[in-house]
Amino acid sequence: MPIATPIRTANRRQRWSEASHRPWSGVGLAILLALGLAACGGKPAEGEGAKPAASAQAKPGDKGEKKEKPPIPVEVAPVERRSIAASYTGTASLQAPNEAMIVAKTSGVLLRLQAEEGDTVRAGQVLARLDPERTRLEVARSEATLRKLEAEYKRSKELYDRKLIAADAHERIRFDVDTQRAAYNLAKLELSYTDIVAPFDGVIAERMVKEGNLINVNQTLFRIVDAARLEAVLNVPERELATLRSGLPVRLAVDALPGIAFEGRIDRISPVVDSATGTFRATASFEDAEARLKPGMFGRIAVVYDQRHDSLTVPRLALLEEGDDAAVFVVRDGTVVRTRVALGYINGEFAEVKRGVEEGDRVVTAGKVAVRDGSKVEVIGANAEAPGAEAEDEEEEGKEGAALAGAARP
Numbered sequence: 001m002p003i004a005t006p007i008r009t010a011n012r013r014q015r016w017s018e019a020s021h022r023p024w025s026g027v028g029l030a031i032l033l034a035l036g037l038a039a040c041g042g043k044p045a046e047g048e049g050a051k052p053a054a055s056a057q058a059k060p061g062d063k064g065e066k067k068e069k070p071p072i073p074v075e076v077a078p079v080e081r082r083s084i085a086a087s088y089t090g091t092a093s094l095q096a097p098n099e100a101m102i103v104a105k106t107s108g109v110l111l112r113l114q115a116e117e118g119d120t121v122r123a124g125q126v127l128a129r130l131d132p133e134r135t136r137l138e139v140a141r142s143e144a145t146l147r148k149l150e151a152e153y154k155r156s157k158e159l160y161d162r163k164l165i166a167a168d169a170h171e172r173i174r175f176d177v178d179t180q181r182a183a184y185n186l187a188k189l190e191l192s193y194t195d196i197v198a199p200f201d202g203v204i205a206e207r208m209v210k211e212g213n214l215i216n217v218n219q220t221l222f223r224i225v226d227a228a229r230l231e232a233v234l235n236v237p238e239r240e241l242a243t244l245r246s247g248l249p250v251r252l253a254v255d256a257l258p259g260i261a262f263e264g265r266i267d268r269i270s271p272v273v274d275s276a277t278g279t280f281r282a283t284a285s286f287e288d289a290e291a292r293l294k295p296g297m298f299g300r301i302a303v304v305y306d307q308r309h310d311s312l313t314v315p316r317l318a319l320l321e322e323g324d325d326a327a328v329f330v331v332r333d334g335t336v337v338r339t340r341v342a343l344g345y346i347n348g349e350f351a352e353v354k355r356g357v358e359e360g361d362r363v364v365t366a367g368k369v370a371v372r373d374g375s376k377v378e379v380i381g382a383n384a385e386a387p388g389a390e391a392e393d394e395e396e397e398g399k400e401g402a403a404l405a406g407a408a409r410p
Contacts, residue, residue, distance in 0.1 A: 071378040074367035076331055077315045079357050084313055086306035086345040088244065090234045094254075094286070096295040098200055098226035102127065104215045106135065106193040115222070117207050121198040127222055130215055132194040139191050142184040149177045202226040205295075225295050230286050231267065232301055235279040243305045244269060250284045254299040262286050262293060266303065306345070313350040314341070318363040329364035329371060330357060331379060336364060338373040 108130035115127040153173045160170040206223040209215065232252070236244060246269055252262040264286035273280045284301060286293060320327045326343050329336040341356030357363065362379070364371065371377060 069376070071334065071376040072367060072370050073380045074329075074331070074336075074364045074371060074377045075381040076362040076379050077318060077365045079312060079314055079353070079359055079361040079363060081310050081359060082313050082350065083307065083309045084311045084345050084350060084352050085304045085347055086308070087302045087304045087347060088236065088240050089300065089302045089348075090236065091298065091300055092232040092234050092284075094230045094232055094293060094295055094297045094299060096225040096227060097229065097231050098202060099205075099295070100199055100224055101220050102196060102199070102222040102224060104130070104193075104196065104217060104219050104221060106130065106190055107214075107216050108132070108134070108194060110209055110211055110213045110215050110221075113207070113209075113211055115198075115204050115207075117204050119204045121202060121204060121224065123198055123200045125198045126195050127198055127204070128196040128209075130194040130196070132191055135187065135191040135194060139184070139187040142180065142187040146177070146180045146184045149173070149180050153177045196221055198224060200224070200226060201228075227291055227293065227295060228287065228289075230288070230293055230295060232264075232284045232286070232299060234282045234284065234301060234303075235274075235277065236282050238273045238278050238280060241273070241280060244282055244303060245305075249304050250286075251302045251304065252284075252286055252293075252299045254293070254297045256294075256297055257292060260292070262288060302348075308345060308352065311344065311352045312354075312357070312359060314353055314357065314363050315365050316346065316349060316351050317365040318368075319343075319351060320368065326351075328357065329368060329373075331362045331364060331377060334376055334378070336371050336373065336375050336377055 110128060111131055112129045113127075114129070115121055115125070121127065153176075156165060156170045156173045159165045160167065202224045203226075204222055205225045207221070208223075209219075209221050215221070244266065246266050248266045250264040250266060252264060253260070254262075264284050267283045267285040269283075270281040282303070284303070314328060318328045320329070320338070325340060327338055327340045330339045331337075339356050342354040344352030344354050346352070364377070366381070367377070
């Protein structure tokens with residue numbers, strides 16, 4: 001065994017030396033040829049092998065290739081000058097300051113109704129009549145008793161003048177006459193209560209009884225309201241206490257009458273602030289000669305406490321409000337620029353801009369969510385520029401120039 005190992009090693013070295021001097025096989029030559037072509041910049045022949053390479057080069061999503069995004073459609077509005085008002089807005093229900101529940105002051109059967117719901121009535125007009133027979137008889141009895149006592153007092157006075165009766169007896173009869181006269185007047189007043197009358201001008205809002213009902217004292221028969229003057233009570237935050245005052249103009253809008261604004265004024269302001277809610281009461285009054293406003297209507301009220309004329313304004317839809325900062329997207333040469341603005345008064349539709357934009361600038365009102373600072377946009381809508389307007393203008397100018405040149409030829 002020790003002698004066989006060196007012989008095997010020598011055989012292996014001899015075989016490796018012979019293999020290294022053999023000529024290259026066909027596979028090796030093909031690999032060398034391919035490497036040589038690649039090193040010399042050789043291109044594969046056009047045909048089936050070229051198609052996969054071309055498709056690989058045309059693959060979308062390569063890092064070096066960038067597609068231009070289409071412009072984002074937006075709507076714009078111009079920055080304009082207009083009058084703008086500073087106002088406080090709130091909601092309230094309309095109330096009638098003159099409203100009353102008409103009750104019976106005496107008892108009796110309701111004989112006749114002389115007014116119905118919705119009727120306009122005048123102060124003192126009879127609305128219903130109760131049975132007056134019992135009270136009329138009471139008046140007659142009181143009147144008879146009064147006549148008797150007055151006759152006794154007349155005879156007593158003659159006797160007293162002749163010193164035939166005592167002074168205290170004469171005075172007692174006089175007191176009885178006065179007492180009976182008061183009872184007679186009270187009976188007549190009770191008889192007048194059988195006529196149910198309107199306490200003031202107004203409209204019958206509700207009728208609670210029917211003819212033939214037995215009416216008790218203090219029973220409610222009608223509800224009457226005076227709708228000629230209505231009030232609305234606003235609960236205003238205390239921070240507005242310094243801006244609101246009596247006499248300020250007020251504008252009212254109600255859902256039941258769309259498109260109609262009613263003018264009014266602040267009638268009075270409460271001098272105290274409710275500590276529980278931090279608000280104070282401001283009462284506005286409205287007069288409607290056509291009686292379109294009704295008590296109970298829910299309305300939106302704007303109290304105008306200042307007015308500025310010729311102010312630079314933008315639509316509120318254009319505002320980008322982030323905390324205390326405000327900005328707008330201004331369109332310049334097809335690109336939006338995010339511009340910070342300083343705001344003044346703000347009303348329902350427009351906001352006053354103190355600085356940041358100029359008159360004539362166009363600000364984005366629709367499509368703000370889709371754009372960013374520097375985005376390419378396409379203006380659509382009413383304020384979009386006609387795409388071929390400039391070309392048409394140049395064409396018209398060219399036609400006018402040609403016509404003038406033709407006219408100048410001899």
